[in-house]
Amino acid sequence: MVKIIADTLSSIPVDEAKGMGIAYLPQIVIFGEESYRDDTEMDSETFIEKLKASPILPKTAAPYPHLYKPILDDLSKSNEVEILIICPSSKMSGTYNRAQVAVNDYPDANITILDTPLIGAGLGVLVRIAKQLADEGKSVEEISKKVMSLAGKNRTYFLVDTLEYLQKGGRIGAAKALVGSVLQVKPILGIVDGQVEAIEQQRTRNKALARFIEMVCEQCPSAAEAYLNVQHGGVFEEGEKLADQLSQKTGIKDIPVTNLPPAILVHGGPGVLGVSFFVQ
Numbered sequence: 255m256v257k258i259i260a261d262t263l264s265s266i267p268v269d270e271a272k273g274m275g276i277a278y279l280p281q282i283v284i285f286g287e288e289s290y291r292d293d294t295e296m297d298s299e300t301f302i303e304k305l306k307a308s309p310i311l312p313k314t315a316a317p318y319p320h321l322y323k324p325i326l327d328d329l330s331k332s333n334e335v336e337i338l339i340i341c342p343s344s345k346m347s348g349t350y351n352r353a354q355v356a357v358n359d360y361p362d363a364n365i366t367i368l369d370t371p372l373i374g375a376g377l378g379v380l381v382r383i384a385k386q387l388a389d390e391g392k393s394v395e396e397i398s399k400k401v402m403s404l405a406g407k408n409r410t411y412f413l414v415d416t417l418e419y420l421q422k423g424g425r426i427g428a429a430k431a432l433v434g435s436v437l438q439v440k441p442i443l444g445i446v447d448g449q450v451e452a453i454e455q456q457r458t459r460n461k462a463l464a465r466f467i468e469m470v471c472e473q474c475p476s477a478a479e480a481y482l483n484v485q486h487g488g489v490f491e492e493g494e495k496l497a498d499q500l501s502q503k504t505g506i507k508d509i510p511v512t513n514l515p516p517a518i519l520v521h522g523g524p525g526v527l528g529v530s531f532f533v534q
Contacts, residue, residue, distance in 0.1 A: 256336045256388040256397060257329050261317055261349055262515045263342040264378040265485060268293045274385050277325045281349075281517030282315040289315070292516040301516035302488045302524045314517045316348035322356035330363035336394040337365040340381050340401065342373040343448035366394050368401060371448035375485045375512040376408045376530035404532055409473055410445040411453065412485070412528030413462055442466055466529075467499060474531040476505045485512040487519045487526040496527060 260271065261279040271278040280293035283301065285308055290296040296304075305312065329337050339357075344350040350369045357365045370377060380401050387397045439455040440462040446453075453469075456462035474480050482500065486493035490511065497509040514526065522528075 255332075255334055256338055256392070256394050258381065258385050258388055259322075259325060259337065259339040259353075260377075260381045261342070262292050263347060263349065263373050263517055264340070264381045265375045265512050265515055265518070266378045266381060267513075274382070276381065276385055277329070279317040279321055279325075281317065281347075281515065283516045283520060284313045284315060286310045290516075296516050298488065298513050298516055298519060301519055305519070305524065312520050314347075314520050316352040319352055319356040322353065323359075326356065326360050326363065326365075330360050330365075333364075335364070337363060338384065338388070338394050338397060339365065339367045340377070340384060341367060341369055342377055343371045343445070344369045345371075345448040346373055346450070364394070366398055368398055370401065370405045372405055372408055372410065372445065374410060374514060374518060374528065374530060375483045375510070376405075376410050376445075376481075376532075378512070379481045379483075379530070379532070380404060407532045407534070408445075408530065409533060410528065410530045411466060411469060412443055412522065412526055413440065413459070413466060414443065414522055415459075415525040442469070463496075463527075467496070467503070470500060470529050470531070471503045473533060474500075474504055474506075474529075475534055478506065480506065480531045480533070482506050482529065482531040483510040483512055485514050485526075485528045485530065487514045487522055488524045489527060492527055496529070500529070 259277040262281050280291035283290045283292050283296055329335050339353050341350040341353055353367050384397050384401050440459045441455045442453045442462055443450055444453040456465055474482050484493045484497045493511040497511050501507060501509050
C-alpha cells in the first residue's frame with residue numbers, strides 16, 4: 255500500500271487534498287517577524303491583500319522537518335506501507351531538502367522522495383495521478399516511474415505584471431537578463447529544467463498574451479490527456495477568459511482554472527497568469 259505526501263506548491267486546494275486522503279503539508283509565508291502556514295492561516299486572496307498593503311516584501315520557507323513528524327510517525331507504523339513524498343523542484347524550493355532531513359529519523363521506513371522539476375498546477379496533476387495509481391495498487395517504483403516520465407513532458411508558461419518579485423526572491427534563473435529592460439518588455443516565462451527561464455518577450459501585455467495563446471495552441475495536444483489548465487494570481491476573470499479562449503482553439507473542454515497558492519504568489523506577484531499541460 256502506497257501513501258502519498260505532497261504540499262501546497264502543487265496548487266491542489268486543501269479541502270480536495272484532504273478528501274483524496276493525501277497527507278498535505280503547508281509552505282510558510284513570512285512577512286517580517288510574522289509567519290503563516292498557507293494551508294490554514296492564509297489563503298491566496300488574503301495574501302494578495304496583505305502583499306499590496308505591506309511595505310515588506312514577503313519570503314517563503316519550505317515545510318519544516320517537524321511538520322513531517324506526525325505524518326511519518328503514523329504512516330511508518332506498518333511495514334506494509336510504502337511512503338512516497340512528491341516534491342516541487344529543488345531549484346525553486348527547499349521542500350525536497352527539508353523532506354530529506356525529516357526522513358532521516360525513520361531509517362527503517364520505506365520512504366521514497368521525488369524531486370520533480372515542477373511547481374504549481376502541473377505538479378498537482380502528477381500528485382493526483384500518483385494517488386490514482388496508488389489506489390489501483392501500484393508500487394512506489396511503478397508510480398515514481400510514471401510521475402517522473404510525465405514530469406519531463408510538462409510545459410508550464412506564465413506572464414507576470416512585473417519581474418520584481420521573482421528577482422528579489424531569487425527565483426528568476428536565466429531570466430535575469432531581462433531585469434535591465436523590465437520596464438520595456440513583457441516577458442513570457444516558463445519552467446525549464448526545474449527553474450524559471452525567459453522564453454520570449456513582447457512589447458505589450460496584449461501582444462504577450464496573444465503570443466502566449468499561440469504557443470499553447472502550437473504545443474498542447476488536443477486531448478484530455480494533455481491535462482491543460484490555467485493558473486492565476488488573483489485575476490480569476492482573466493483566467494476564465496483565457497480558459498475559454500484555449501478551449502475554443504484546442505477543442506479541450508472544461509479546462510480547470512487554478513488559484514495559485516500564496517507561496518507561489520510571493521515570487522510571481524499578483525496578476526500572474528499561467529498555463530500548464532503535458533505533451534505526448
